[in-house]
Amino acid sequence: MSNRTELSKFKFQGGFETWAWFFMRISGVVLLLIAVFHLLLMHVYIQVENITYDVVANRWTGAWGPFWRTYDVALLIFALTHGFNGLRWVVDDYIHRAGWNVFFKALLLVIYLTVIAMGAYTVFSFTG
Amino acid sequence: MGHVISAFWKGITYKGGPGHYAFILHRLTGIGVALFLILHILDNFIIMFGEEAFAEVLNLYANPVMRLLEVFLIFSVIYHAFNGLRVIIVDFWAPSSHVQRTLWILVWIVVIPLSLIAAWFTLAPIFGLR
Numbered sequence: 001m002s003n004r005t006e007l008s009k010f011k012f013q014g015g016f017e018t019w020a021w022f023f024m025r026i027s028g029v030v031l032l033l034i035a036v037f038h039l040l041l042m043h044v045y046i047q048v049e050n051i052t053y054d055v056v057a058n059r060w061t062g063a064w065g066p067f068w069r070t071y072d073v074a075l076l077i078f079a080l081t082h083g084f085n086g087l088r089w090v091v092d093d094y095i096h097r098a099g100w101n102v103f104f105k106a107l108l109l110v111i112y113l114t115v116i117a118m119g120a121y122t123v124f125s126f127t128g
Numbered sequence: 129m130g131h132v133i134s135a136f137w138k139g140i141t142y143k144g145g146p147g148h149y150a151f152i153l154h155r156l157t158g159i160g161v162a163l164f165l166i167l168h169i170l171d172n173f174i175i176m177f178g179e180e181a182f183a184e185v186l187n188l189y190a191n192p193v194m195r196l197l198e199v200f201l202i203f204s205v206i207y208h209a210f211n212g213l214r215v216i217i218v219d220f221w222a223p224s225s226h227v228q229r230t231l232w233i234l235v236w237i238v239v240i241p242l243s244l245i246a247a248w249f250t251l252a253p254i255f256g257l258r
Binding site: 025028029031032035036039040043044047048049051052053056057076079080083084086087090093094095096097111115118119121122125126 | 176183186198202216245
């Protein structure tokens with residue numbers, strides 16, 4: 001029996017975990033485009049030793065500022081949500097004791113919300 | 129703690145072949161990139177404290193040890209991206225094991241040259257090259 005026949009027996013029933021699984025695939029493709037482009041732009045094209053305050057300031061306040069701010073916020077939200085859902089799966093895989101499992105997942109949620117707020121604040125309120 | 133170690137040990141000693149190694153590397157690179165992401169948002173936040181403060185942060189990344197870690201970061205992002213694409217293709221297409229083997233080889237055909245190019249641009253300045 002091929003894999004295809006076996007997979008076809010499964011029906012999409014929704015629910016949080018199914019959507020989380022689906023989100024990882026969708027955001028994965030988005031990040032393959034925007035995170036890999038960001039990486040090649042900063043590390044290969046611009047190169048890290050050439051990054052200065054002015055490089056970042058010019059990008060956010062120049063003519064293309066609104067585009068780059070939107071790009072960076074999209075990167076922030078997709079990368080963090082993808083990354084922290086991944087970490088949540090790691091916690092579920094290795095930390096089975098209920099109390100610690102909940103503790104680490106709550107900790108992840110707090111860190112996730114804090115850094116997303118800090119990142120969004122930086123991107124939106126930077127004036128140069 | 130012993131429980132966590134045993135769960136982790138079972139996870140890495142299960143003899144699953146290429147798919148298993150792909151999974152271990154996917155997980156390690158994912159955790160690494162996620163941890164860097166937290167650091168990266170904190171370093172970028174410092175730009176709000178002005179030009180001098182941000183220059184000091186950027187200076188930390190200029191350290192040769194950090195440049196070496198940067199190579200690991202670049203490899204991690206590229207591997208995670210292209211192995212992730214392989215996972216998506218396998219999930220939705222469910223190809224034969226023969227095709228799955230080809231996909232695994234294709235991942236490395238893309239990941240190795242891209243990582244080497246990025247590593248050259250990252251490490252060459254340390255050695256006074258380029």
